[in-house]
Amino acid sequence: MDKILILDFGSQYTQLIARKIRELNVFSEIVPFNLKASEIAKIAPAGLILSGGPGSVELKDFPLPDKDIFKLKIPTLGICYGMQVMAKSLGGRVLNSKKREYGKARIYSDGRGKIFESIKKDFICWMSHGDEVGKLPRGFKKTAHTDNCNIAAMESGDGFYAIQFHPEVVHTQYGKKILGNFLDVCNCRRDWKLSSFIKDSIADIKDRVGKDKVVLGLSGGVDSSVAAILLNKAIGNKLHSVFVNNGLLREGEADKINRIFKKDFNINLHYVDATEQFLSALKGVIDPEKKRKIIGSEFINVFDTIAKEIGGIKYLAQGTLYPDVVESISAFGGPSARIKSHHNVGGLPVKMKLKLIEPFRFLFKDEVRKIGKLLKLPDEIVCRHPFPGPGLGVRVIGEVTKERLKVLRSADTIIIEEIKAQGLYNKVWQVFGVLLPVKSVGVMGDGRSYENALAIRAVKSVDGMTADWAKLPYNVIGLISNRIINEVKGINRVVYDVSSKPPATIEWE
Numbered sequence: 242m243d244k245i246l247i248l249d250f251g252s253q254y255t256q257l258i259a260r261k262i263r264e265l266n267v268f269s270e271i272v273p274f275n276l277k278a279s280e281i282a283k284i285a286p287a288g289l290i291l292s293g294g295p296g297s298v299e300l301k302d303f304p305l306p307d308k309d310i311f312k313l314k315i316p317t318l319g320i321c322y323g324m325q326v327m328a329k330s331l332g333g334r335v336l337n338s339k340k341r342e343y344g345k346a347r348i349y350s351d352g353r354g355k356i357f358e359s360i361k362k363d364f365i366c367w368m369s370h371g372d373e374v375g376k377l378p379r380g381f382k383k384t385a386h387t388d389n390c391n392i393a394a395m396e397s398g399d400g401f402y403a404i405q406f407h408p409e410v411v412h413t414q415y416g417k418k419i420l421g422n423f424l425d426v427c428n429c430r431r432d433w434k435l436s437s438f439i440k441d442s443i444a445d446i447k448d449r450v451g452k453d454k455v456v457l458g459l460s461g462g463v464d465s466s467v468a469a470i471l472l473n474k475a476i477g478n479k480l481h482s483v484f485v486n487n488g489l490l491r492e493g494e495a496d497k498i499n500r501i502f503k504k505d506f507n508i509n510l511h512y513v514d515a516t517e518q519f520l521s522a523l524k525g526v527i528d529p530e531k532k533r534k535i536i537g538s539e540f541i542n543v544f545d546t547i548a549k550e551i552g553g554i555k556y557l558a559q560g561t562l563y564p565d566v567v568e569s570i571s572a573f574g575g576p577s578a579r580i581k582s583h584h585n586v587g588g589l590p591v592k593m594k595l596k597l598i599e600p601f602r603f604l605f606k607d608e609v610r611k612i613g614k615l616l617k618l619p620d621e622i623v624c625r626h627p628f629p630g631p632g633l634g635v636r637v638i639g640e641v642t643k644e645r646l647k648v649l650r651s652a653d654t655i656i657i658e659e660i661k662a663q664g665l666y667n668k669v670w671q672v673f674g675v676l677l678p679v680k681s682v683g684v685m686g687d688g689r690s691y692e693n694a695l696a697i698r699a700v701k702s703v704d705g706m707t708a709d710w711a712k713l714p715y716n717v718i719g720l721i722s723n724r725i726i727n728e729v730k731g732i733n734r735v736v737y738d739v740s741s742k743p744p745a746t747i748e749w750e
Contacts, residue, residue: 243429245269246286248276250294250304250322253743257409257706258290258320260605261420266431271603278309288316288427291323293407297372298322298329299337305330316400316427318356324395324403325372331401334376338390342368345412346387354384354396356404358422364414366393366406373405402426410707435611439471442600446475450556455598456548457482457558458540459510460630461498464560464601466622467613469508471600472558474616481554482508483547485540488516489632489641492650501622511551515543523634523641529750532641536631545594557595561602562609562705605704626671627705627747635750639678648731649676652695655724659717660699669711670702674725675738675749683733692733695725699738700747708742 245262249255249271262269267287274292281289289310296303308330311317319327325335348366350357366387374392377383381401385394396402402423408416424431457472459465459482472480482502486495495514502508522535541557548554601609606627613623629635633653637645652674660666675696683690697718702708722735738745 242268242433243287243427244284245288245290245424245427245429246276246281246284247271247290247292248274248306248310248323250274250292250296250326252293252295252321254407254409254706255292256603256605257704258292258420259603260608260704261409261417262290262424263433263435263608265417265421265424266433267424267429268433268437274304274306276307278307278313281307281310281315282313286315287429288318288423289313290423291317291319291326293321293323293369296322298325298335299372311401314400316423317402318423319401319403320409321370321405321407324405325374327401327403328374328376328378328381328395331378331381333374333378333381335372336375338371338373340389341371342387342389343370344368346389346406348385348387348393348406350385350394351383354382354394354402355426356394356396356402356419356422357384358425360415360418360422365412366408366414366416367410367412368406370405374403400426411703412707435608436615438604439612439615442471443475446472446598446600449598450476450479452479453555454479454481454551454553455556455558456544456551456554456595458544458560459484459498459502459508460560460628461494461501461622462560462628463606463613463623463625464562464609466502466560467609467616467618468558468560468600469502470506470616470618471612472598473508478509480509480558481511481547481551483511483513483544485543486512486514486516487519487536487539487632487634488643489519489536489634489646491628491633492654511547513543513547515539518543519634520641520643525640527639529635532634532750533631536634540630541595548595555596556598558598558600560609561599562604562606605706607704624667626666626669626673629748635748636673637676638749644731645676648693648729649674649695651729652676652725652732655728656697656721659721659724663714663717665713665717668701669713670700670705670708671747672697672699672711672713674698681734685733690733693731694734694736695732696736696738696749697721698747698749700742702742702747705747706742708747710739710741713737 259269345365346368349363373390380397381395383392387393394404408419469482484498502510519539522539610623634641656674660672677694699711700708701711
């Protein structure tokens with residue numbers, strides 16, 4: 242099986258590269274940027290990709306790969322920072338850009354390079370850089386430019402290619418085609434499928450667990466549900482699924498999960514009502530990072546307690562996805578910047594007693610949905626909108642209390658009801674309400690009101706790493722707003738979030 246190795250220099254989009262390569266039916270693996278050339282030679286990949294990253298080759302101690310990787314005679318593609326690393330390592334020069342490029346830019350090809358084969362001479366790409374190549378390394382030619390970047394792409398005659406923009410994000414036109422052209426240069430066979438991942442994961446879990454038992458945090462969301470079915474196929478009744486009611490769930494969620502998984506799936510399910518435990522731990526906490534860490538810590542405390550009661554539990558399984566990982570920590574040794582901790586990543590205690598099993602740690606939501614369909618889970622589970630692990634705890638901005646949670650639950654129920662009634666649920670990636678820590682003056686019943694404001698957040702996305710705000714019809718937004726203000730005591734103002742990711746994240750906290 243042909244393989245592409247991606248050297249991770251810390252870009253928030255590194256896994257997007259891997260995902261796009263896998264979509265092109267070639268297996269990809271992400272490794273630390275400083276993996277030795279000798280180790281890469283042993284793996285014998287068909288090609289190498291140098292990812293982007295937050296570093297600058299103009300600064301002291303910037304991350305560099307083993308210089309010998311350029312002697313391996315393996316086709317190599319540099320992306321953004323990866324392009325600058327390639328230029329610097331091979332004798333070129335990198336300069337601070339006169340004008341920083343961030344966002345969409347029009348790129349123009351200069352002499353048809355192999356990477357731009359069968360692509361329009363100019364198209365929209367996604368830029369994110371403050372440095373650029375000022376002088377080409379010997380043997381290279383310029384293959385593209387933008388209005389602000391003179392050398393936006395380059396290639397040599399001996400297998401080295403580089404582009405300043407990000408082909409892996411959805412904002413770049415022909416991005417997938419560009420990566421496909423690189424795979425053609427590498428002479429890759431397109432024979433890897435997601436079904437291979439299922440088969441390999443089941444075998445790996447079975448071999449790793451052996452005769453031991455596993456506890457799984459089952460929320461009823463897509464990730465944990467698919468993980469439960471996958472682990473159940475691998476180890477059967479050695480899997481103990483635990484559904485924790487942390488008091489941060491949506492309306493009726495606890496009853497629904499108990500009914501579905503006990504009746505329809507016959508999964509070994511343990512139900513724990515830990516509402517008071519979680520809300521007590523969150524009392525007075527406002528900082529979102531502290532919230533996430535507290536929620537993560539309390540989850541582990543519950544799982545440790547259940548593990549002791551069951552006996553013989555050595556592993557904790559989670560439906561962690563790569564967007565959770567990349568926003569919390571660098572998963573592969575790359576120098577990525579932390580965006581926020583996720584309860585099942587950055588919120589885990591350092592001395593956790595259980596060993597982790599995270600089969601989807603390097604996958605995206607859409608890939609997990611496909612796995613769920615292959616495992617024959619119903620659309621009711623597979624097509625559910627993402628729900629954060631910390632639940633409504635990160636949608637109540639500010640202190641989390643029973644009273645504020647009740648207000649948000651009521652509003653969120655109305656949002657989902659109307660989105661489904663209007664046939665829009667499956668047309669957006671995610672839609673939800675956010676209770677803001679501000680109050681505003683209003684007029685209700687000819688009297689003055691001073692109550693909470695609520696934000697509606699609706700986005701369209703493919704993988705959760707990038708997203709655009711959804712252009713819901715005005716009449717639908719108006720209907721939802723009218724119902725919330727009239728039916729939910731405590732809210733007198735509704736606003737609509739029109740931020741994309743980046744620069745904003747999908748969740749507010």
